[in-house]
Amino acid sequence: MGTSFNEQFDQHGVWRREFALRLKLLGEWLKDHDILDSAVEERLRRLEGQMRSDKVMVAFVAEFSRGKSELINAIFFAGYKRRIMPASAGRTTMCPTELGYDPEVPPCLRLLPIETRLQTQPLMEWRMVPEKWHRVDLDVNDPAQLAQAFEKVSEVRRVTIAEARALGFWHEESPEDNPIPGADGLVEVPNWRHALINIAHPLLKQGLVILDTPGLNAIGAEPELTVNLIPQAHAVVFILAADTGVTKSDLAIWREHLIAEDTHADSRLVVLNKIDTMWDALSTPAQVQAQIERQRRTTAEILGLQEQQVIPVSGQKGLVAKVNSNIELLRASNLPALEQALAHGVLDQRQKILRASVASNISELRTEATRVLGIRRRDLAEQMVELKGLRGKNTSVIKHMRARIEQEQAEFDASGAKIHAVRSVHLKLLRDVFGLLGTSTLKTEMAELTSALRTPGLKLGVRKAYARTFDRLREGLRQAEKVSGEIQTMLTGTFRQLNAEYGFSLQAPREPDLARYERDLDLVERSHNQYLGVSNALKLAQPEFADRLVRALATRLRVIYESALGEVELWNKSAAAQLDAQLRERRRNFGRRLEAIDRIRQAATGLDDRIAEIRSQEAALDELDAKLAELTAHLTSTPMSNRDAQEAAEPELKTA
Template identity: 85%
Template sequence: MATSFNEQFDQHGVWRREFALRLKLLAEWLKDHELLDSAVEERLKRLEGQMRSDKVMVAFVAEFSRGKSELINAIFFAGYKRRIMPASAGRTTMCPTELGYDAEVPPCLRLLPIETRLQPQPLMEWRMVPEKWTRLDLDVNDPSQLAQAIEKVSEVRRVTQEEAKALGFWHDDVPEDNPMPGSDGLYEVPKWRHALINIAHPLLKQGLVILDTPGLNAIGAEPELTVNLIPQAHAVVFILAADTGVTKSDLAIWKEHLIAEDNESNVDSRLVVLNKIDTMWDSLSTPQQVQSQIDRQRSTTAEILQLPQDRVIPVSAQKGLVAKVNSDAQLLEQSRLPVLEQALANGVLGQRQGILRTAVAQSISELRTEGARVINIRRRDLAEQMVELKGLRGKNMSVIKHMRARIEQEQGDFDASGAKIHAVRSVHLKLLREVFTLLGTSTLKAEMGELTSALRQPGIKLGVKKAYAETFTRLRAGLNQAQKTSAEIQSMLTGTFRQLNAEYGFSLQAPREPDLARYERDLDLVERSHNQYLGVGNALRLAQPEFADRLVRALATRLRVVYESALGEVELWNKSAAAQLDAQLRERRRNFGRRLEAIERIQQAASGLDDRIAEIETQEKALDELDAKLGELTAHLTQVPAAQTNDEPALKTA
């Protein structure tokens, strides 16, 4: 039987936990054998952090009343034997809702008041100010209390037209999108801007994040949701009603927020669900006729959305939930829910694990190389000592004394080389500071300031795409300059290491140069998600300075993540080069100490020479065993779990 999304996510969680544990054991072993320099330690910390904190976000997007919350209930919360997300008739989820798990926060629902839209801080900054959120504690063992508390995401406020306009829900130029006034002349808007639900659900504990989004009007009013959260989701599930198919507002969400015209690749991370197929189950029609209607709707939907037909999956979320609650296998099969779960399992997790394993394999390979290099330095030093000591066999004390003087002379020359190495490091750090400046916070802040000024020019922003294009052109130029400077540093390191290897017998090798080109690809993705949002449909919104400011702040939040990642890679590269040099300098100083100690012992006792040769032979064997153990421990970390090798991904992720 095919593995469900829940089961496969369990396997994914087990794999990540086992990997993190093996990584910890490797770190302890490396430390015990003095193979853990600062660069290796940093690489291990990053890998462990990546494994422990890796999140898989699935965004559920739909216009109102498409059964989105019911689908979330059916896939993720059927184990509670009741609905957890509000899924009654009419508008349910009124604000974007994130379900995740943070072990450091007690189970709770946090709600950010809608009034925060009137202030300049982006959503990401509000996350850092927990006291500004309304918090309700949740009892995860009481499904009734849990469901009742989560119903708060559907709360609304009634406001005047001016308030609705200030909050981004009213636009004089787009009357068809505006809310209808009630009998009291007031307008209904969401009470909350964003909701965070933190519960120890098994899937959420293992790194799943579910993003439940409201309808078109609410999506458009929150640029950070559109340009940051949805584009960064590993998969987007877009829900339509099977009986109506693709409506005008559905198509608007799809075109404006989910699919970029100039980027076909993000089609691979989109899955369309034709929900409520049970409305087509008709006792007056034969099963074949019902199936024919569903197939026709599926085909039409795929054609309108320009998707392969296998990315459109018909289901009945409501019947799927009922079937799971009542353990009704026949009804579950009729609901088609397992087909959707399988597509999510193979696609989201298959691709995510592939990406993680690729990153892991590369980092582990570099760890293996760093550790092996230190072992080889020790092996070479022992070989030098062995040649030196064997050459002393049968020699008198004056020869041994001369040997001691030669070693002391070598040690003195080596210590004097410190000034040259320091000069090389000074030039290296000067160039490195240039890279840090290009990728630093102040550079990004200046660019965002310039973009804000351009968007604040009076009039409708028909030239807004040009302002964005100029900003991204400058950002790319900065990244390219950082890459050129990095290449210059790499060239200098290679030359310097070659010279040190020749002069002092080192085995230095310049670490792999950071690939900043991939961050340029990240910039492309960010620019596409913003360009998609800057169409004529939002030109009127952009005419409002406060809305344009919110958009730039959302952009800055996302760019900061890209630039911090690039800086982190440059810092690790620098640390790898410095740590490698420090390790070889340290080993060489130890080597001088061991050689002088051996000569001293030989001078004191005739038997010292043979004893020392035997010791070195024992140490050489120990190094061979150490190298074999390092290979074994790192090989364990790159093994693919058997359960993950057979599934062919059906849905790619971004």
């Protein structure tokens, strides 16, 4: 049946761990050979952190009763030989639920009370206050205890219509979506706002995050889920019932929350679940299959997808088949086809992105490390020319040579003020960039947007308010890019001047690509605009709802701006580290040259010995350069995907 998503994700985890190990050992090798300046070290640290902490989020989105939780059980938890997520009749996920793994947190289920919706803090801020969450400890070795604990995500409470309205579950303008009042006039709402499950499941340990979302009513009431979590998922699995196809509420979820023109086509999958309801004893298998294919074509046409993006499955039969090791039933459930599509759409794309990032960073790391070796090689060449010129010369000539080196050293030391002045101008311009990309800028913009949304009446002009905010943010990014360009021009000119005056080999590092963060802003704006349709106009008239939406926006923008700042900081560090390294090497070189002169004055054989030493050092540098090229090339080549990779990596690097 091909490689399952679980198996491919396992291989993805092995690849990441092996790569992170090689990076760590490369860092140790660079340090052992004194090639690790602060810029190289920072680049290594970031790359290793990116590899070790990289997450892959798969969001499962559906209306109620589409078999979503059962599908999650079948794909990820069949190894427990029973249901783990609540999926029996009348028991369903009522609040957004994230399953992941954090080694710093013991196995537990954390539940955020629904009444936190009455406050304005976004989910990201609530995550920072664990004492506000209800916690249930988990025993990962006891499937029955896990399943019992997970049933809490399906808990509801009965509240008055006024309370339901305040919590965002009752809307006068769309009565068809409201919960049905009981005889006592009370309605059911979820007991919890959000759930976090932390368990050491093999896939979760390797960086998989599963987002299980409830139906349309709950999605629409939680802006952060709609504009942050779902758009940032690496894959979205949208689940429909095979017998009903695309209903009105299904289409509302798709159009308002899931259409994303900028995402990779394979990252949006539609599942026609419960195909077993179409298995009819009165129809031949061919007739049943023809019905399923018809529904598949119709669904693809309605949603504007390629037919291969719509996958008919039976999550329930797939789970039964896996639990009972029934190959025929597993094939009939078509679950392996969905796992294959997930593996291709999620992991292939994720690896391409990671490898592109790796290739770019390793290339720059190699350039910076090679530059350090180049400085040493140039200094040795200068010394060689100097020493060969002393052959056959008398003591007075050698003494004159020492005086000349001392004079060069004094002139070089005096140049420190000039280099300091260059750095001062550089830092002043950098402060302008940091100001444009700093948290205070974001806070100001979010405060202005909040103020605009609090104006009385319906928010028919809400799109304009958002558009103005994003226009200002984009202009700020362009201004930061302009100042960065000025810094780059200044660095290039200054480095060229220093190279000419002092024989340095400085090269301005690659300018940060701030334009891509502007593209990120465009994506965020589009995901918010999807949410600002007429259907949400009345919700936006409620100040507390508008506040939650702005706070959700601020959370996502903060990530973008922090990433941009990080890139600027690395660029600055790379430029400063080059200068520091060349200053340090030049000072060492003066010391070595003076030491060589003194040795030659004291012993007639000192000159030939010193020339032989330099030749030996040049050969050692050539070996280091070759080894550096080999190690960095190995990191960017296709890595091993078996479990022996880690064992193979360590001795190879340790013997380098």
